[in-house]
Amino acid sequence: MEQDLQNTLSLLTRTPGALNALLRDLPEMWTSRNEGENTWSAFDVVGHLIHAERTDWMPRVRMVLQFGEDQVFPPFDRWGMVRETKGKSLGELLDEFARLRAENLGQLRALNLQQADLQRRGRHPAFGVVTLSELLATWGAHDLTHLHQISRVMAYQYREAVGPWSAYLGVLQCAGHSA
Amino acid sequence: MEQDLQNTLSLLTRTPGALNALLRDLPEMWTSRNEGENTWSAFDVVGHLIHAERTDWMPRVRMVLQFGEDQVFPPFDRWGMVRETKGKSLGELLDEFARLRAENLGQLRALNLQQADLQRRGRHPAFGVVTLSELLATWGAHDLTHLHQISRVMAYQYREAVGPWSAYLGVLQCAGHSA
Numbered sequence: 001m002e003q004d005l006q007n008t009l010s011l012l013t014r015t016p017g018a019l020n021a022l023l024r025d026l027p028e029m030w031t032s033r034n035e036g037e038n039t040w041s042a043f044d045v046v047g048h049l050i051h052a053e054r055t056d057w058m059p060r061v062r063m064v065l066q067f068g069e070d071q072v073f074p075p076f077d078r079w080g081m082v083r084e085t086k087g088k089s090l091g092e093l094l095d096e097f098a099r100l101r102a103e104n105l106g107q108l109r110a111l112n113l114q115q116a117d118l119q120r121r122g123r124h125p126a127f128g129v130v131t132l133s134e135l136l137a138t139w140g141a142h143d144l145t146h147l148h149q150i151s152r153v154m155a156y157q158y159r160e161a162v163g164p165w166s167a168y169l170g171v172l173q174c175a176g177h178s179a
Numbered sequence: 180m181e182q183d184l185q186n187t188l189s190l191l192t193r194t195p196g197a198l199n200a201l202l203r204d205l206p207e208m209w210t211s212r213n214e215g216e217n218t219w220s221a222f223d224v225v226g227h228l229i230h231a232e233r234t235d236w237m238p239r240v241r242m243v244l245q246f247g248e249d250q251v252f253p254p255f256d257r258w259g260m261v262r263e264t265k266g267k268s269l270g271e272l273l274d275e276f277a278r279l280r281a282e283n284l285g286q287l288r289a290l291n292l293q294q295a296d297l298q299r300r301g302r303h304p305a306f307g308v309v310t311l312s313e314l315l316a317t318w319g320a321h322d323l324t325h326l327h328q329i330s331r332v333m334a335y336q337y338r339e340a341v342g343p344w345s346a347y348l349g350v351l352q353c354a355g356h357s358a
Contacts, residue, residue, distance in 0.1 A: 003340040007206050011333070014201050021196035022326075027186050127343035134342035141341050144334040145350035147201075148327055154190070155323040161182040162320050163313035164306035170355050171324035 003137045005113060012105055015143040016098035019046060022150070024094055031090050035156050035176075042150045046093045047081030049146060053100040055080065057139045058107055064122035064132045065111070072123045152176065182316040184292060191284055194322040195277035198225060201329070203273055210269050214335050214355075221329045225272045226260030228325060232279040234259065236318045237286055243301035243311045244290070251302045287315075331355065 023031055023042055034041040040048065056076050063071055085093060111117075118133035155171040166172045202210055202221055213220040219227065235255050242250055264272060290296075297312035334350040345351045 003337065004206075004208070007208050010206050011209065014205065017200035018197050021200045022193050026193065027183075027189050029183070029186050030190065124343070127346075130342055130344075133340065134344060137337050137340035137342075138344040138348070141334050141337045141344070141348050141350070144330045144337075145348045148330040148334070148350040148353065151323045151327040151330065155320050155327070158182065158316050158320045158323075161312065161316035163309055163316075164303070165309075165313060165317040165320070167306075169317070169320050169324045171320070171327040174327065174353060176349050 003118075003133055003140075005118070005136065008136050008140045009105065009109070011140045011143065012101065015049075015147070016094070016101050018147070019049075019150075020094050020098065024091055029157060030154050033153070033157050035153055040149070040153065042153060043085070043090050043093065044081065045146050045150050045153070046090065046097055047085035048078070049143070050093060050097050050100060051081040051084060052076070052142065053097065053104055057135075058104045060122065060135055061108065061111070061132065064120050064135065065117075067122075069121050069123045069129055072125050075125050149176065182297075182312055182319075184297070184315065187315050187319045188284065188287070190319045190322065191280065194228075194326070195273070195280050197326070198228075198329075199273050199277065203270055208336060209333050212332075212336050214332055219328070219332065221332060222264070222269050222272065223260065224325050224329050224332075225269065225276055226264035227257070228322070229272060229276050229279060230260040230263060231255070231321065232276065232283055236314075237283045239301065239314055240287065240290070240311065243299050243314065244296075246301075248300050248302045248308055251304050254304050328355065 023046070031042040034044065055074075060073050063073060088096075113132070118131065118136070120132045121129050122132070122135065124130045152171050152174050155169065159166060159172050162169060162172070202225070210221040213223065234253075239252050242252060267275075292311070297310065297315070299311045300308050301311070301314065303309045331350050331353050334348065338345060338351050341348060341351075
């Protein structure tokens with residue numbers, strides 16, 4: 001099943017602004033706390049999105065176009081943001097994410113991909129053959145999985161403050177579902 | 180456990196801008212589709228947030244301050260937005276939500292609540308006695324549960340387009356957790 005590339009671009013374009021509106025200058029209680037050991041804060045998630053802009057999405061798009069199924073994507077480092085974010089403020093990360101995303105979408109648009117290009121194939125280290133369409137759709141859905149995560153991590157900070165209403169708040173029952 | 184009211188206000192202030200940045204002028208594929216029968220689209224969720232601004236949060240705050248435990252909050256109509264949103268565009272709903280939220284936060288600030296006020300009690304139709312602190316914390320967490328929902332409903336539209344990556348995207352495994 002193919003996506004409409006314009007729909008994906010519309011979403012990818014909006015994520016930096018949405019995170020900026022939600023997170024900039026928010027008290028650190030919301031942005032620097034996580035859900036416990038080896039979990040991420042909102043700050044960490046923005047760092048992860050930056051790391052993916054640098055090392056995952058467009059590099060993999062270019063690999064598909066250049067090498068097809070002949071070269072395996074390098075694995076993505078899920079903790080790769082730790083050293084990159086050290087000493088930075090959340091405001092700096094939000095700026096960096098917006099800048100990198102705009103650059104990457106500029107490069108993606110410049111490729112002028114046609115519908116037939118979306119069927120081109122690459123090789124994922126775990127999944128094997130994947131299509132360019134799947135890669136690009138995942139870029140968009142990946143934004144959403146992390147917006148989902150940020151809202152959950154933030155809500156977690158109020159899990160006791162809401163008292164009995166926790167029973168009505170689905171986000172407080174969410175365990176994250178990620179590996 | 181009490182919240183810091185400033186933290187709650189910081190969050191409540193930002194939600195309309197975050198939803199606006201994410202949703203305004205986004206293709207309807209993202210905003211008008213839901214997860215199946217009797218589920219909500221992003222459009223419906225914004226309508227629900229508007230309905231809660233009108234009938235839930237500040238009316239209940241005033242009931243606590245005026246009547247304490249002597250009067251039970253009227254039940255909230257979870258489908259109350261259906262008639263209110265009929266014929267409106269998502270842009271109109273986003274404007275309406277921002278306007279109502281700003282008005283309500285202005286009224287909340289004007290109450291000049293002190294820490295002791297947060298312990299005042301009201302009566303919930305299902306939970307019985309609740310505190311003003313719990314009500315206000317829930318207002319904030321309710322924004323987050325619906326941001327969590329919107330990101331999930333949108334990701335659901337790409338559940339097939341992402342191909343094998345669905346295994347890595349926690350949001351696609353989320354069933355919502357709500358009653």
